[in-house]
Amino acid sequence: MTIGVESGPPKVPLLRDPKLRGLVIQILLCVALAGLVYYLVRAAAANLERSHMASGFGFWNQPAGFDISQSLIDYSSSTSTYGRAFWVGLLNTLLVACIGIVLATIVGFLIGIGRLSSNWLVARLATGYVHLVRNVPLLLQLLFWYSMVLTALPDFRDSVHLPGGGFLSNRGLFLPAPELGGAGPVVMAALLIGIAGVIALALTARRKWLDGRVAAGLGVLLVLALPLAAFVASGGTWTIDYPQMSRFGMRGGMELLPELVALVAALVIYTGAFIAETVRAGIMAVPRGQSEAALALGLSRPLTLRRVIIPQAMRVIIPPLTSQYLNLTKNSSLAVAIGYPDLVQIFTGTVLNQTGQAVEIVAITMAVYLAISLFTALLMNIYNARMAVRER
Amino acid sequence: MKRLITILACASLAMTLATAASASTLDDVKKRGMLNCGANGQLPGFGMPDSQGNWTGLDVDLCRAVAAAVFNDPTKVKFVALTAKDRFTTLQSGDVDVLARNTTWTSSRDSQLGLNATAVTYYDGQGFMVRKDLKVNSALELNDATICVQQGTTTELNLADYFRANKMRLKTVTFLQLEEATSAYESGRCNAFTTDASQLYSVRLKLAKPDDHVVLPEIISKEPLAPFVRHGDDQWFDVVKWVHFAMVNAEELNVTKANVDDQMKSDNPEIKRLLGTEGNYGEQLGLTKDWVRRIVKNVGNYGEVFDRNVGQGSPLKITRGLNSLWTKGGLQYAPPIR
Numbered sequence: 001m002t003i004g005v006e007s008g009p010p011k012v013p014l015l016r017d018p019k020l021r022g023l024v025i026q027i028l029l030c031v032a033l034a035g036l037v038y039y040l041v042r043a044a045a046a047n048l049e050r051s052h053m054a055s056g057f058g059f060w061n062q063p064a065g066f067d068i069s070q071s072l073i074d075y076s077s078s079t080s081t082y083g084r085a086f087w088v089g090l091l092n093t094l095l096v097a098c099i100g101i102v103l104a105t106i107v108g109f110l111i112g113i114g115r116l117s118s119n120w121l122v123a124r125l126a127t128g129y130v131h132l133v134r135n136v137p138l139l140l141q142l143l144f145w146y147s148m149v150l151t152a153l154p155d156f157r158d159s160v161h162l163p164g165g166g167f168l169s170n171r172g173l174f175l176p177a178p179e180l181g182g183a184g185p186v187v188m189a190a191l192l193i194g195i196a197g198v199i200a201l202a203l204t205a206r207r208k209w210l211d212g213r214v215a216a217g218l219g220v221l222l223v224l225a226l227p228l229a230a231f232v233a234s235g236g237t238w239t240i241d242y243p244q245m246s247r248f249g250m251r252g253g254m255e256l257l258p259e260l261v262a263l264v265a266a267l268v269i270y271t272g273a274f275i276a277e278t279v280r281a282g283i284m285a286v287p288r289g290q291s292e293a294a295l296a297l298g299l300s301r302p303l304t305l306r307r308v309i310i311p312q313a314m315r316v317i318i319p320p321l322t323s324q325y326l327n328l329t330k331n332s333s334l335a336v337a338i339g340y341p342d343l344v345q346i347f348t349g350t351v352l353n354q355t356g357q358a359v360e361i362v363a364i365t366m367a368v369y370l371a372i373s374l375f376t377a378l379l380m381n382i383y384n385a386r387m388a389v390r391e392r
Numbered sequence: 393m394k395r396l397i398t399i400l401a402c403a404s405l406a407m408t409l410a411t412a413a414s415a416s417t418l419d420d421v422k423k424r425g426m427l428n429c430g431a432n433g434q435l436p437g438f439g440m441p442d443s444q445g446n447w448t449g450l451d452v453d454l455c456r457a458v459a460a461a462v463f464n465d466p467t468k469v470k471f472v473a474l475t476a477k478d479r480f481t482t483l484q485s486g487d488v489d490v491l492a493r494n495t496t497w498t499s500s501r502d503s504q505l506g507l508n509a510t511a512v513t514y515y516d517g518q519g520f521m522v523r524k525d526l527k528v529n530s531a532l533e534l535n536d537a538t539i540c541v542q543q544g545t546t547t548e549l550n551l552a553d554y555f556r557a558n559k560m561r562l563k564t565v566t567f568l569q570l571e572e573a574t575s576a577y578e579s580g581r582c583n584a585f586t587t588d589a590s591q592l593y594s595v596r597l598k599l600a601k602p603d604d605h606v607v608l609p610e611i612i613s614k615e616p617l618a619p620f621v622r623h624g625d626d627q628w629f630d631v632v633k634w635v636h637f638a639m640v641n642a643e644e645l646n647v648t649k650a651n652v653d654d655q656m657k658s659d660n661p662e663i664k665r666l667l668g669t670e671g672n673y674g675e676q677l678g679l680t681k682d683w684v685r686r687i688v689k690n691v692g693n694y695g696e697v698f699d700r701n702v703g704q705g706s707p708l709k710i711t712r713g714l715n716s717l718w719t720k721g722g723l724q725y726a727p728p729i730r
Binding site: 065066067068069077078143147150151155156170171246247248249251258259336337338339341345349350352353354355356358 | 476477480481500501504505526534535536537538540543546548549551552553555556561562563564565566567568569572573575576579580581583
């Protein structure tokens with residue numbers, strides 16, 4: 001007997017082949033999971049059918065009939081549909097998320113850097129803030145800020161008169177609103193184009209095809225001059241809608257709800273504490289030699305922080321920062337406790353109760369939060385990729 | 393988010409598991425030895441546990457009466473405190489047998505939600521409460537007012553309808569919980585607070601200075617409050633419905649907690665049929681012959697229950713009004729037992 005030339009790995013019985021076994025187990029698991037989902041969906045549908053409960057999305061175009069205290073788009077209780085109410089809620093949620101993310105980032109960076117400050121008082125205050133805020137449940141803080149806003153501000157009959165025709169009371173902040181009439185949509189469109197232009201500028205600024213100052217000037221021009229030009233071009237006249245005091249409150253003008261202020265305050269202060277810790281961790285992850293080298297080269301301390309430390313720290317900061325942004329967005333659903341009309345309050349609250357279609361409405365809401373979160377994560381991942389170390 | 397997931401889990405998962413439990417609710421209750429009752433938990437006079445954890449209220453007593461009829465023991469009830477938002481899902485999924493939580497009987501709840509309203513235990517209507525110093529005498533003066541409202545009821549719809557119908561402008565601030573809605577009203581965020589009139593009285597009691605607030609005379613909606621059961625179990629539907637009717641009939645025939653044993657010897661044929669000394673009407677319902685005696689002995693007749701919980705014998709001191717017996721000019725009218 002001669003032994004043939006061995007080709008490839010030794011033969012293993014099929015039963016003990018780790019690759020094949022892994023594959024089979026994975027397939028079985030997937031099939032079981034799909035079967036379970038299929039069973040649950042079918043059983044739920046059958047039960048809905050048997051208990052004669054309505055299902056489907058027919059409610060979307062039915063009139064809503066209830067009032068909403070804040071809407072960024074036209075909404076009226078008499079003519080708008082449940083679908084419209086959904087968009088109102090979604091925009092209100094996005095509004096809180098956007099304002100909250102910007103402000104929480106600012107607060108977080110200031111506090112985070114403050115914690116590392118060589119100034120004893122600043123460092124201790126920042127540390128105390130983080131410990132206090134991070135360890136109290138957000139819902140309690142939210143209720144606290146809401147009752148603070150309501151009790152600290154005067155009753156509407158004793159409203160504080162602001163210069164220029166504004167009013168401040170526990171009904172909210174009321175400011176004169178410019179009424180552009182027919183020119184409104186055109187100016188709005190011009191403003192959006194301007195903002196898009198600025199974003200494009202910012203994204204391409206790395207390529208250094210423009211001097212930084214020129215770019216900044218161009219940005220201001222885009223945001224300010226473009227809408228102004230559009231306004232003049234459309235020949236619009238404008239009036240100012242001043243808020244008026246009536247028997248029960250305010251009429252007209254622009255309105256900033258106390259609920260929005262309390263919600264944003266609570267979210268910013270809470271999330272800011274977490275971002276501060278992230279920032280501190282990021283800065284401390286930059287080797288000490290970096291700042292020593294920068295100082296040795298004669299850079300001032302602020303310049304060292306801005307040009308040497310922070311850019312390197314960002315690589316550590318961005319991934320956990322993304323989670324904080326997502327948390328803030330999701331936590332905004334606590335709005336329901338203080339009467340701010342966000343998506344959860346309007347859609348899984350009032351609409352769900354009026355239509356009774358829990359499965360559809362909760363599924364839609366969860367899908368929306370998922371989409372918002374994935375989109376935020378996508379943006380942050382792009383930013384992260386841009387900030388990553390470039391090997392040259 | 394957690395809340396969303398909980399609701400979805402209730403709505404879909406529990407619904408799939410409820411299949412086995414829905415054969416016969418009465419049998420299930422008997423087998424379990426306990427009635428599961430969905431109640432309010434926060435509304436004095438209708439459903440709220442006291443400091444010792446004993447549940448009291450008009451709705452609570454309906455559940456106790458059902459338990460008394462089935463088990464001859466009004467304590468064999470497990471009360472589940474439900475919010476306005478998750479009450480229907482909890483009933484639909486079979487987690488409670490009866491929903492007695494100041495819930496308005498409407499067509500869509502009968503049809504779209506797959507539920508049955510049993511009988512009207514309290515005729516209510518939506519009203520407004522304002523501060524006295526606003527010097528408002530009628531809800532029709534509330535043009536431009538800001539109104540606090542608790543979400544998850546028909547309240548928001550009625551409110552918007554009323555203002556639209558009377559060509560008045562309205563601002564609403566909507567809250568999930570009653571506590572937050574009333575504290576916002578109390579701190580001056582709103583000019584008025586609106587909810588069912590019965591609830592306004594109990595909310596007013598809980599304010600720091602109840603006398604500074606007044607309930608306006610207008611009632612802007614019909615709110616017949618009824619206990620609900622699931623579609624598809626007519627026997628259980630009959631049981632809950634007739635427990636209420638029995639209590640109303642008992643009041644009409646002057647059968648009270650105190651005199652029910654004496655009334656067992658009565659010669660009045662209506663009382664004999666009511667108390668089961670003649671005929672087997674209780675057994676036809678799946679209960680026992682002496683089901684009404686059990687109810688009245690343990691819980692009382694409708695008038696006694698009303699007085700004890702919301703009427704003159706309670707801090708709320710709500711007048712009988714629409715809830716008087718039909719013989720006294722009210723709407724409480726029960727079909728006869730025969």
